[in-house]
Amino acid sequence: MRFLRRSLMGVFLLSVTLVLLAWAGNMVREAVTARLNEEPRNFPQRERVLAVNVITLEPQTITPVLTVFGELRSQRTLDLRSATSGTVLEASDALVEGGAVTQGQLLLTIDPVEAQAALDRVRADLQDAQAELRDAERSLLLEQDELSAAQEQANLRAQAVTRARDLQERGVGTAATVETAELAASSAQAAVLTRRQALASAQARIDQATTRLARAEISVSEAERDLSDTEVFAAFDGVLADVSISPGGRVTANELIAQLVDPTRLEVAFRVSTSQYARLLDGDGTLITAPVRVALDVSGVNLVAEGQITREGASVGTGQTGRLLFARLDSSPGFRPGDFVTVSIDEPQLDRVALVSATAVSADGTVLVVGDEDRLQSVAVDLLRRQGDDVIITVRGLAGQTIVAERSPLLGDGIKVNPIRPGGSETEPAEPEMIALDADRRAKLIAFVNEGRMPDEVKARIIGQLEQEEVSSETVARLESRMGS
Structure with missing residues (x-):
């Protein structure tokens, strides 16, 4: 009896299990069939707008502006050198690095003892030459007088020969008398010739004395110039640089003492490429006098000067490219030669x-x-x-x-x-199109939103829009596309 009851219980449980398995399998089959029979959802891709x-x-x-870099130079720069050697006796207070001087200002005095002694010697030589010339001139006068006397003597001897020949022709004189007169006349002519030679020597002596006097005058002029060269003056208004001498020092001939620079007449030298250079030429191939602006950034404060292009370099230079141009500055306060500046050039429009x-x-x-x-x-x-x-x-x-x-x-x-657009905002979007929904369509959309996996605040906002009398067509189209209907 107990066996029968347990057997029936086992059969019952087995039957229930089989029924549950069949029911579960049927549910899975129906779900798969329903899924396969559903229309695929279509999620249209929206175009991305940037x-x-x-x-x-x-x-x-x-007007294009060409920007390059250049270096400032002075149009007037002079090397001050000592023309003579000696010890520096005096030096101006302005003979220092950066000292400002004016034209004609005495900068340096070199000991003039040697130059003064040389001048005194050549002046003495000049006096000797002048005395020699005066002596030669007096000798010339004497020789001229002696020549005149000899000539007169020769004339008298010639007259005596003429009288002796007349007397011989009359038979009064003898041949010996005539011969004696002729010998005397010949001696007189020889004396005239000797006086002429002495006169020529006197004239040559004058020429030599004149040449010696000229040489002495040249020597005096050179000695005076050497004496004046013991004082060095400023050739123009400017500023001193590279000063290398002080009182008590000794200088040699042609030694560089300082460099005189005119800071008011500045120009800028800059190099441009060949293509940039071509843009600065006119129709005839001549460099235009384009305006330039020079800027120097000094601790955040820009020094600016204006000018114009004046010339170009004669050659490119070994190892260089492009063209070297020069521009004259009209006014350049605060600038100094050697400054590395930015150059802006106005090109043709x-x-x-x-x-x-x-x-x-x-x-x-x-x-x-x-x-x-x-x-x-x-x-x-x-x-x-x-x-x-x-x-x-x-x-x-x-x-x-x-x-x-x-x-x-x-x-x-x-x-x-x-x-x-500049100064504005994005283009205002067009107003969305509004449509009215019937009750059935509105209910489907609200139910889809409630079932969706969206945050509660988003659901509330969308449902609030759907409950309005008119709803944006874009919102409705977006929701229905997700519903697959």
């Missing part, structure tokens, strides 16, 4: 161009134009100049067009953007 900064291209005339940020132009020379429906289009432009963080481009065919001011890797052809 906000970008844009600018409008307006044709304008721009460019017409129908625009100045944009360098980030607006890509490496291949294109810009992104905002076209229809705020979609981007890549357009090639000519990059003419770089101006710091900006560039100058041609506006050819893009006048009035809007371009992207700051490019990024996310931007490209066909991308839709939300333009942000």
